[in-house]
Amino acid sequence: MKAKIHVTLKQGILDPQGKAIEHALDSLGFKNAANVRVGKYMELDLDEKDKAKAEVEVRQMCEKLLANTIIEEYRYELG
Amino acid sequence: MKIGVVVFPGSNCDHDCAHVFRNVLGQYVEMIWHKETLLKGLDAIVLPGGFSYGDYLRTGAIARFSPVMGAVKEFAKGGGMVIGICNGFQILLEAGLLPGAMLRNESLNFICKDVYVKVENAATAFTGSCESGQVLKIPIAHADGNYYTDPVTLAAMQANAQIVLRYCTPDGKVTPEANPNGSLDNIAGIINPEGNVIGMMPHPERCAEEMLGNEDGRLIFVSMLDALKKARQQPKMVGAG
DSSP states (O other): OEEEEEEEEOTTSOOHHHHHHHHHHHHTTOTTOOOOOOEEEEEEEOOOOOHHHHHHHHHHHIIIIIOOTTTEEEEEEEO | OEEEEEEOTTBOSHHHHHHIIIIITOOEEEEEETTOOOOOSOSEEEEOOBOGGGGOSSTTTTGGGSTHHHHHHHHHHTTOEEEEETHHHHHHHHTTSSSSEEEOOTTOSOEEEEEEEEESOTTSTTTTTSOTTOEEEEEEEESOOEEEOOHHHHHHHHHTTOEEEEEEOTTSOOOGGGOSSOOGGGEEEEEOTTSSEEEESSOGGGSOBGGGTBOTTHHHHHHHHHHHHHHHHSOOOTTOO
């Protein structure tokens, strides 16, 4: 089973990288973009056929290591 | 005193820390590889600066799971003195030994320069040799020093005098201009509620001897040794941790 995980900063946490990219887009003429936020994308192969069990495992991975839940939130897809 | 300096893959300030304790302050220093699980007879532990695990995933995120951290946590739980400097501070945060988290510097730049910090709490084991409100000049060198915590935790920390060092102007004013990285409340160093664990972003080990032209950092280490000496002189009470 493949797990695709997105880790992003929580709303309300300042994202200076996002701001820098937003300004760069603006300078390039893309005046319609706002609220750029930068996150992480990770994927991994999980040796587990049971989707429910896989979900528990991926969530534990996120809670324990992949995301710092003080400042980040995560979502994942299993397939 | 016997000081343990933990070395993670990627730590690079371990030798500077060892040098200060061993050569400048004449203490016994043991370098502790991150795979060690038994720590015996140490009076204090240093988590030094550097780039443990290349700052992969998040700075300090992987080092916090190194085998040695179990023993460091036990040591801290038993009241042992732990100082985390820069990456060491980041590791203590990820390990939950200190509250909060580090974000990327607001400017997105790696900032390497002398800054001024104000001693907000001179009653800690790490600042006992300082005056309250004293301004120390200590260099920083980091890209992720933007301290963050939620408002509830911040209020508790303020009430508990857990904020030990704040970025300030040379004459001790805590202003936004004096804040190099956007850190919440200009926070540069904090302790845990029990007062035995400190995390600080500036590098006191880089300014602890006269030859380097700045000895302000030495006060942190001298404070630690004084606190340890005092603790030794207290008769141990039955049941004390």
